[in-house]
Amino acid sequence: MITQILTETHLLGLAIGLCTFLIIGLFHPVVIKFHYRFGTGCWWWFLILGIICIALSLWTDSIFWGAIAGVTGFSSFWTIKEIFDQEKRVERGWFPANPRRRKRDGITARDARSTDN
Numbered sequence: 483m484i485t486q487i488l489t490e491t492h493l494l495g496l497a498i499g500l501c502t503f504l505i506i507g508l509f510h511p512v513v514i515k516f517h518y519r520f521g522t523g524c525w526w527w528f529l530i531l532g533i534i535c536i537a538l539s540l541w542t543d544s545i546f547w548g549a550i551a552g553v554t555g556f557s558s559f560w561t562i563k564e565i566f567d568q569e570k571r572v573e574r575g576w577f578p579a580n581p582r583r584r585k586r587d588g589i590t591a592r593d594a595r596s597t598d599n
Contacts (some may be wrong), residue, residue: 498550505554517568
């Protein structure tokens with residue numbers, strides 16, 4: 483129904499572009515929050531999400547929902563890379579490290595300060 487209306491009014495491409503922008507924008511803070519909370523150990527969640535979304539994009543007949551699922555899937559794959567890049571950004575001191583996770587990983591605040599040099 484939605485795709486038919488968007489196609490008839492020639493707004494399908496615009497709607498896909500807007501959704502793509504929002505999905506990519508959503509994944510930026512997700513990388514920061516998930517890395518802070520779970521570290522790099524959560525990368526496989528994004529792998530599973532990506533595979534599911536790519537499968538959905540192949541399964542659906544709708545251009546709109548297929549494109550949205552595809553964009554979400556590949557954004558999820560990109561997030562895997564960004565999770566590991568976020569680890570490097572935290573080591574450089576660009577983002578705060580989670581003090582509770584440092585204790586769990588056996589890293590003290592003194593150790594963290596010595597790696598900031």
